[in-house]
Amino acid sequence: MQQSDLSLPSECVLRRATSTDMWSIRWLVFSAKLDPTQLRWQQFWVIECDGNLAACGQLRSFSRVQELGSLVVARAWRGRGLATFLTQHLINTATQPLYLECLGQRLVQFYSRFGFVAVSFSDLPPALKPKFGLSELAKKLLRVPVVFMQH
Ligand SMILES: CC(C)(COP(=O)(O)OP(=O)(O)OC[C@H]1O[C@@H](n2cnc3c(N)ncnc32)[C@H](O)[C@@H]1OP(=O)(O)O)[C@@H](O)C(=O)NCCC(=O)NCCS
Numbered sequence: 001m002q003q004s005d006l007s008l009p010s011e012c013v014l015r016r017a018t019s020t021d022m023w024s025i026r027w028l029v030f031s032a033k034l035d036p037t038q039l040r041w042q043q044f045w046v047i048e049c050d051g052n053l054a055a056c057g058q059l060r061s062f063s064r065v066q067e068l069g070s071l072v073v074a075r076a077w078r079g080r081g082l083a084t085f086l087t088q089h090l091i092n093t094a095t096q097p098l099y100l101e102c103l104g105q106r107l108v109q110f111y112s113r114f115g116f117v118a119v120s121f122s123d124l125p126p127a128l129k130p131k132f133g134l135s136e137l138a139k140k141l142l143r144v145p146v147v148f149m150q151h
Helices: 019-031 082-093 105-112 126-142
Strands: 012-016 044-049 052-062 065-073 098-103 117-119 146-150
Touching: 012 082, 019 044, 019 052, 019 065, 044 082, 052 082, 052 126, 065 082, 065 126, 082 105, 098 105, 098 126, 105 146, 126 146
Parallel strands: 065 098
Antiparallel strands: 012 044, 044 052, 052 065, 098 146, 117 146
């Protein structure tokens, strides 16, 4: 998928987050029940639509790898390509091998469209294992359908 093939609704713009976006980012992440830790605004990109924060996503940096995380689109703006546009942008912006964790087959299919493939926990880079280890535990003990993916 190429960014040039993608577009945003005319009332929306993609930009880097600023410190004033922090509460809106926290709210988006909280309402989507995603990992509420490591939400440094400096790592985020956001999509603003009609002056409101409609989507966010970040690149968390680890030693020699990055994680695409905290991808959320506000309910009112879902299904209009915002996540697709932002995900492709984050992929284009990443400077290190890119990984993510997601829940369920629908998201696995979503990320597969961008070239992500599922990887086992044992094949993850060491820098990610402490963070993704908790999810692996939940997967093993509670059968939470977590999938790790690599770009
Ligand atoms: C997943 C999500 C980011 C998609 O945002 P969006 O702007 O509506 O997505 P787009 O319009 O760019 O693309 C639509 C695709 O998103 C995926 N998608 C949409 N809603 C979804 C949902 N509830 N669960 C999983 N995937 C979903 C599907 O692949 C869909 O394509 P399809 O309709 O052909 O199945 C959005 O539903 C969301 O914020 N969900 C809650 C947070 C979340 O699960 N984030 C992912 C963390 S890994």
